[in-house]
Amino acid sequence: xxxxxxxxxxxxxxxxxxxxxxxxxxxxxxxxxxxxxxxxxxxxxxxxxxxxxxxxxxxxxxxxxxxxxxxxxxxxxxxxxxxxxxxxxxxxxxxxxxxxxxxxxxxxxxxxxxxxxxxxxxxxxxxxxxxxxxxxxxxxxxxxxxxxxxxxxxxxxxxxxxxxxxxxxxxxxxxxxxxxxxxxxxxxxxxxxxxxxxxxxxxxxxxxxxxxxxxxxxxxxxxxxxxxxxxxxxxxxxxxxxxxxxxxxxxxxxxxxxxxxxxxxxxxxxxxxxxxxxxxxxxxxxxxxxxxxxxxxxxxxxxxxxxxxxxxxxxxxxx
Amino acid sequence: xxxxxxxxxxxxxxxxxxxxxxxxxxxxxxxxxxxxxxxxxxxxxxxxxxxxxxxxxxxxxxxxxxxxxxxxxxxxxxxxxxxxxxxxxxxxxxxxxxxxxxxxxxxxxxxxxxxxxxxxxxxxxxxxxxxxxxxxxxxxxxxxxxxxxxxxxxxxxxxxxxxxxxxxxxxxxxxxxxxxxxxxxxxxxxxxxxxxxxxxxxxxxxxxxxxxxxxxxxxxxxxxxxxxxxxxxxxxxxxxxxxxxxxxxxxxxxxxxxxxxxxxxxxxxxxxxxxxxxxxxxxxxxxxxxxxxxxxxxxxxxxxxxxxxxxxxxxxxxxxxxxxxx
Numbered sequence: 001x002x003x004x005x006x007x008x009x010x011x012x013x014x015x016x017x018x019x020x021x022x023x024x025x026x027x028x029x030x031x032x033x034x035x036x037x038x039x040x041x042x043x044x045x046x047x048x049x050x051x052x053x054x055x056x057x058x059x060x061x062x063x064x065x066x067x068x069x070x071x072x073x074x075x076x077x078x079x080x081x082x083x084x085x086x087x088x089x090x091x092x093x094x095x096x097x098x099x100x101x102x103x104x105x106x107x108x109x110x111x112x113x114x115x116x117x118x119x120x121x122x123x124x125x126x127x128x129x130x131x132x133x134x135x136x137x138x139x140x141x142x143x144x145x146x147x148x149x150x151x152x153x154x155x156x157x158x159x160x161x162x163x164x165x166x167x168x169x170x171x172x173x174x175x176x177x178x179x180x181x182x183x184x185x186x187x188x189x190x191x192x193x194x195x196x197x198x199x200x201x202x203x204x205x206x207x208x209x210x211x212x213x214x215x216x217x218x219x220x221x222x223x224x225x226x227x228x229x230x231x232x233x234x235x236x237x238x239x240x241x242x243x244x245x246x247x248x249x250x251x252x253x254x255x256x257x258x259x260x261x262x263x264x265x266x267x268x269x270x271x272x273x274x275x276x277x278x279x280x281x282x283x284x285x286x287x288x289x290x291x292x293x294x295x296x297x298x299x300x301x302x303x304x305x306x307x308x309x310x311x312x313x314x315x316x317x318x319x
Numbered sequence: 320x321x322x323x324x325x326x327x328x329x330x331x332x333x334x335x336x337x338x339x340x341x342x343x344x345x346x347x348x349x350x351x352x353x354x355x356x357x358x359x360x361x362x363x364x365x366x367x368x369x370x371x372x373x374x375x376x377x378x379x380x381x382x383x384x385x386x387x388x389x390x391x392x393x394x395x396x397x398x399x400x401x402x403x404x405x406x407x408x409x410x411x412x413x414x415x416x417x418x419x420x421x422x423x424x425x426x427x428x429x430x431x432x433x434x435x436x437x438x439x440x441x442x443x444x445x446x447x448x449x450x451x452x453x454x455x456x457x458x459x460x461x462x463x464x465x466x467x468x469x470x471x472x473x474x475x476x477x478x479x480x481x482x483x484x485x486x487x488x489x490x491x492x493x494x495x496x497x498x499x500x501x502x503x504x505x506x507x508x509x510x511x512x513x514x515x516x517x518x519x520x521x522x523x524x525x526x527x528x529x530x531x532x533x534x535x536x537x538x539x540x541x542x543x544x545x546x547x548x549x550x551x552x553x554x555x556x557x558x559x560x561x562x563x564x565x566x567x568x569x570x571x572x573x574x575x576x577x578x579x580x581x582x583x584x585x586x587x588x589x590x591x592x593x594x595x596x597x598x599x600x601x602x603x604x605x606x607x608x609x610x611x612x613x614x615x616x617x618x619x620x621x622x623x624x625x626x627x628x629x630x631x632x633x634x635x636x637x638x639x640x641x642x643x644x645x
Contacts, residue, residue: 041507041510042478042507142595156596157370158596159596186369186370186534187369187534187575188369188574188578188593189369189596190578190580191578191590191593192593194580213507213508215508215582216579216580216581217580218582219582219583220580220581221580243582243583253509254508254509255582257509257511258508258512258537258582259511259512259515259535259537259538259541259542260537260540261582262541264540264541264542264543264560267516267519268513268515268516268541270509270510270512270513270516271509274477274479274480275507
């Protein structure tokens, strides 16, 4: 049973030039204790998917045009503002890419941690403080008692991301959305943070949506994988199967363009062209303008179908 | 081919920190603390390390953007350490830099053609406006853009294209050496591959020498001839790309490599997760600066005097203990 199910989500933007269909029919599900990865290049709409789940789509231009986000048999999209607010940060938490900008520089981290607990009405201030310090200790911050009163600028990037994780997990959320949680960090710190996230997930049985563009991270941390291109899902399935034998031409291109797949001296493979802008996505298969296998049929829209290897793929030429 | 096109000798860059109303010198931040290396003409040396290890500072010191405290930088036999501002045009003709952020390094109010014309004029000062524009258009075509991009503004381009413009500006003066400071880090995988290809092609055609500053090891492995691994302002391991990636010796290099997540891990690799952060360059740990985080730490590491020893041919390490499996 899926804990959260996103069905045919459509998030559009009204722009002077027309409507940008930034997310156009995306479906996937999150399961308890499992990690689902959402992968794609910048501008493919992956962050917007998470904003839609959290009810944070920038208004008034952005709006959810269709679809359902089912959570415990209720549609999150139908929730009132205040009901969504009580859910956000308590049942569904989010970790952002930039720990530097996600923390308020004029409040101590302790203050910000306690605020999250107090907002959701869990306990008194003294108890909350105790719980926060415990959590800081759990995410591996040395000397949590002193750190509690420090300000964001006194912490390093890795430490700040730990604070963000602590804040996200304070309320014991069922779902954790991690939007590029390690992109701004060094590899050694990235390894620490991913390790920490895994440990926490095991302990609290959180369902995690991991948004990233790094296929290496996906391979080592996720259970299932959804690959997006220009607002649509192009391939979806079990991580091992998809990465070992990618089906969609886009996934194949992405994997082939990784420098680690080439020996030095050989030319790197690259997908021709650039990601089209949301305002003028091509009709039919959105990848066809860059696809090496594109044919006449591609002007029609391909649907996600299940292939022999149980992977879902949106391409006419895959069986 | 010159054996040493660019040579850095015992480079030290200290940033002074002042305190109080009399601006009394309080302490120095030792950003670069005794680094030596040389680059062969037409090859690529990569500087690798975590943020704050001083790799960008080295790049800036080479083109005199930060004052050098100690040591010297020699380009093709000429000492180019701490050149005053008036003299910098001369280094700029030989050494150029491409920055990480293609958004931040192009003036948003200037047309691309104008930005590039300016660079062309450095190399060919007397040229008429039409001839300069002609050269610029050629440049645009060379890096994979079109002649009608001449009249566009930076915001009309995608990230990858903007990075191409950054590259065009660097090669406009026909330099011999280019410093690429995290030039592909901000790009998506598919675009990144394009830019790396462009850099490699340019190197082949123009016999360029690269100092490639990066933290992404898979890119470094692909592009480098030699690699220098830095930690807290010092080089801890130096060798050819093969030596570094096949037989890494310094525990820091080993843990750095084990931390990279890979799509295709053939064998179950042992992941070494380093504890803690990079210590601040203000108070470097005693002895081996890496000892507080090292997984091979011994008691004497806190006291030892660090030496840079040659182990294999051209393969140097600063760790006196790990010699690899023989």
